[in-house]
Amino acid sequence: xxxxxxxxxxxxxxxxxxxxxxxxxxxxxxxxxxxxxxxxxxxxxxxxxxxxxxxxxxxxxxxxxxxxxxxxxxxxxxxxxxxxxxxxxxxxxxxxxxxxxxxxxxxxxxxxxxxxxxxxxxxxxxxxxxxxxxxxxxxxxxxxxxxxxxxxxxxxxxxxxxxxxxxxxxxxxxxxxxxxxxxxxxxxxxxxxxxxxxxxxxxxxxxxxxxxxxxxxxxxxxxxxxxxxxxxxxxxxxxx
Amino acid sequence: xxxxxxxxxxxxxxxxxxxxxxxxxxxxxxxxxxxxxxxxxxxxxxxxxxxxxxxxxxxxxxxxxxxxxxxxxxxxxxxxxxxxxxxxxxxxxxxxxxxxxxxxxxxxxxxxxxxxxxxxxxxxxxxxxxxxxxxxxxxxxxxxxxxxxxxxxxxxxxxxxxxxxxxxxxxxxxxxxxxxxxxxxxxxxxxxxxxxxxxxxxxxxxxxxxxxxxxxxxxxxxxxxxxxxxxxxxxxxxxxxxxxxxxxxxxxxxxxxxxxxxxxxxxxxxxxxxxxxxxxxxxxxxxxxxxxxxxxxxxxxxxxxxxxxxxxxxxxxxxxxxxxxxxxxxxxxxxxxxxxxxxxxxxxxxxxxxxxxxxxxxxxxxxxxxxxxxxxxxxxxxxxxxxxxxxxxxxxxxxxxxxxxxxxxxxxxxxxxxxxxxxxxxxxxxxxxxxxxxxxxxxxxxxxxxxxxxxxxxxxxxxxxxxxxxxxxxxxxxxxxxxxxxxxxx
Numbered sequence: 025x026x027x028x029x030x031x032x033x034x035x036x037x038x039x040x041x042x043x044x045x046x047x048x049x050x051x052x053x054x055x056x057x058x059x060x061x062x063x064x065x066x067x068x069x070x071x072x073x074x075x076x077x078x079x080x081x082x083x084x085x086x087x088x089x090x091x092x093x094x095x096x097x098x099x100x101x102x103x104x105x106x107x108x109x110x111x112x113x114x115x116x117x118x119x120x121x122x123x124x125x126x127x128x129x130x131x132x133x134x135x136x137x138x139x140x141x142x143x144x145x146x147x148x149x150x151x152x153x154x155x156x157x158x159x160x161x162x163x164x165x166x167x168x169x170x171x172x173x174x175x176x177x178x179x180x181x182x183x184x185x186x187x188x189x190x191x192x193x194x195x196x197x198x199x200x201x202x203x204x205x206x207x208x209x210x211x212x213x214x215x216x217x218x219x220x221x222x223x224x225x226x227x228x229x230x231x232x233x234x235x236x237x238x239x240x241x242x243x244x245x246x247x248x249x250x251x252x253x254x255x256x257x258x259x260x261x262x263x264x
Numbered sequence: 265x266x267x268x269x270x271x272x273x274x275x276x277x278x279x280x281x282x283x284x285x286x287x288x289x290x291x292x293x294x295x296x297x298x299x300x301x302x303x304x305x306x307x308x309x310x311x312x313x314x315x316x317x318x319x320x321x322x323x324x325x326x327x328x329x330x331x332x333x334x335x336x337x338x339x340x341x342x343x344x345x346x347x348x349x350x351x352x353x354x355x356x357x358x359x360x361x362x363x364x365x366x367x368x369x370x371x372x373x374x375x376x377x378x379x380x381x382x383x384x385x386x387x388x389x390x391x392x393x394x395x396x397x398x399x400x401x402x403x404x405x406x407x408x409x410x411x412x413x414x415x416x417x418x419x420x421x422x423x424x425x426x427x428x429x430x431x432x433x434x435x436x437x438x439x440x441x442x443x444x445x446x447x448x449x450x451x452x453x454x455x456x457x458x459x460x461x462x463x464x465x466x467x468x469x470x471x472x473x474x475x476x477x478x479x480x481x482x483x484x485x486x487x488x489x490x491x492x493x494x495x496x497x498x499x500x501x502x503x504x505x506x507x508x509x510x511x512x513x514x515x516x517x518x519x520x521x522x523x524x525x526x527x528x529x530x531x532x533x534x535x536x537x538x539x540x541x542x543x544x545x546x547x548x549x550x551x552x553x554x555x556x557x558x559x560x561x562x563x564x565x566x567x568x569x570x571x572x573x574x575x576x577x578x579x580x581x582x583x584x585x586x587x588x589x590x591x592x593x594x595x596x597x598x599x600x601x602x603x604x605x606x607x608x609x610x611x612x613x614x615x616x617x618x619x620x621x622x623x624x625x626x627x628x629x630x631x632x633x634x635x636x637x638x639x640x641x642x643x644x645x646x647x648x649x650x651x652x653x654x655x656x657x658x659x660x661x662x663x664x665x666x667x668x669x670x671x672x673x674x675x676x677x678x679x680x681x682x683x684x685x686x687x688x689x690x691x692x693x694x695x696x697x698x699x700x701x702x703x704x705x706x707x708x709x710x711x712x713x714x715x716x717x718x719x720x721x722x723x724x725x726x727x728x729x730x731x732x733x734x735x736x737x738x739x740x741x742x743x744x745x746x747x748x749x750x751x752x753x754x
Contacts, residue, residue, distance in 0.1 A: 035341025057440035059316020070681030081313035096731035103310035
């Protein structure tokens with residue numbers, strides 16, 4: 025079945041790198057070809073705290089395609105921890121690294137005792153678009169990074185409303201939702217954009233509610249947070 | 265020779281020109297090793313996201329008017345489509361023309377990756393033709409289509425029967441992993457044009473093929489060339505398939521960038537005898553004059569060229585001499601593609617500045633005429649001193665380390681994504697983004713003034729640097745910039 029992609033409005037799952045880029049303090053490590061970051065970073069600019077030309081990348085070449093790129097990924101992660109000043113390192117796989125069968129998950133597992141958290145998400149471009157890539161990487165954060173919290177903060181609401189750095193109004197929409205939640209007398213908690221980042225990410229388990237404003241994007245992830253009894257977060261769903 | 269038009273896929277720069285992306289040393293050493301063939305690539309055990317040859321190849325071709333690019337790739341590879349459309353619209357509007365080029369993709373999914381997608385590629389080519397009636401169709405390959413072994417050449421042979429024969433349809437082999445050097449993409453686009461668009465000459469015309477990026481000096485160059493009774497034909501941006509089909513009938517080929525032009529220029533020379541002017545490029549005074557004389561001798565207009573040079577020298581040289589006094593002794597670091605690194609190094613030396621470190625995004629041991637690239641040969645003979653050189657495919661961490669160590673007065677780059685980081689670290693920086701920024705006498709003078717503007721007031725860089733948290737650890741700034749280059753191996 026032919027699917028012509030004409031005037032595309034979406035990108036591939038590896039665009040999950042933009043979700044990570046939007047969490048201040050977190051950096052993606054791309055196990056991909058040399059051009060993926062530059063192509064997917066379009067629109068987000070070359071600057072910011074981290075940007076696509078700062079992201080570590082294995083820049084897979086013919087040699088890795090033929091002989092495998094696991095060793096290269098391992099040394100890239102190891103040296104990323106030394107060179108880049110981040111609080112969370114998220115390894116993302118690509119079309120090429122998945123087709124050649126590199127076991128990125130296993131490599132990442134070997135960094136479980138590293139001095140900074142290193143997690144992993146499978147995001148090959150052929151498997152889905154940037155919307156689902158966003159969900160997969162958030163799922164990876166929930167499962168591999170977040171820890172259940174003893175403490176609950178009264179009135180704290182996690183807001184999930186679409187993916188960052190795609191719709192040009194994404195940040196304005198998110199900030200406005202924060203204001204509305206505040207006017208209800210609650211405390212909003214978002215993770216994307218300036219001055220949110222890792223510190224807010226760490227607060228997610230302390231929240232009483234998830235507020236999901238979306239028809240389907242992010243639904244599985246808030247369900248995951250709700251179902252997982254350790255978190256005790258109730259979902260409010262606004263299917264806009 | 266490296267140019268083989270009998271095969272469908274262009275040879276990579278690594279294979280054809282012995283090009284590398286990892287090196288750390290100095291000017292004399294890299295020239296010596298390039299000439300005797302002992303220069304070897306050094307791999308990195310840490311690298312940052314770079315750029316792929318597919319983006320370069322398809323980006324170049326997408327500037328041609330009224331054609332279709334079909335990217336046989338997953339959706340992310342086609343993310344560049346919107347950028348192409350914006351570029352094309354603006355650059356066409358600037359010239360008062362219209363460009364109806366479309367950039368579509370085949371959106372390869374998991375099913376396609378497992379079972380192949382040549383069937384749907386064929387349908388999409390037909391659909392694209394019927395929807396847009398393009399003047400030519402270029403089908404680009406990707407990492408995925410390459411690894412799973414899609415036989416794009418056969419699909420194209422097949423479909424030629426269903427599309428009018430006057431519409432060229434051609435494969436562009438540009439799998440992202442096949443070369444670490446994105447400039448291989450320039451060659452892939454040239455290979456496609458040479459193979460399928462350029463026709464054998466019927467009658468010679470008075471045009472000079474001008475390979476460039478965005479033709480911002482179009483009017484200026486048209487006026488200069490009028491002095492010699494020739495016309496420039498700029499491409500690929502805003503060119504037409506019809507114009508390109510006559511490239512073989514031109515008097516000569518020139519290129520604003522040696523890296524950009526080597527394949528097409530040498531290819532046209534080899535196949536059709538169109539002379540390729542292989543001098544240093546028209547940046548700075550020596551560059552401009554050498555280049556003009558090179559053109560003059562190819563088109564037998566030496567006297568006219570000398571008259572022009574004399575006229576223009578009188579206008580600009582006194583002013584350039586004046587501003588040089590203020591630039592004298594400024595210490596500079598550069599990070600550019602090799603088509604510019606050594607050209608701009610020469611201009612900086614000409615203006616009295618000191619080149620402290622020149623980083624080039626890749627290094628060609630030779631160009632397609634089997635000779636050391638002209639700007640390197642010029643520096644070998646004329647540079648008053650040796651200077652440090654590194655080769656890195658835009659590895660930002662290495663550049664910021666170099667800047668931190670050498671603390672130059674100014675950093676030059678051709679990529680906005682690197683100048684911004686230098687500024688955040690407190691270095692004055694100038695983005696030599698427009699390929700004609702230092703073109704000719706006037707460009708050289710303007711450039712000198714712009715350098716002065718950039719370094720005179722440094723409070724912006726200072727204030728910004730004081731407030732920005734940089735991406736790198738303190739540990740990294742204490743290391744040598746070549747720490748992650750492994751031993752020579754390939």
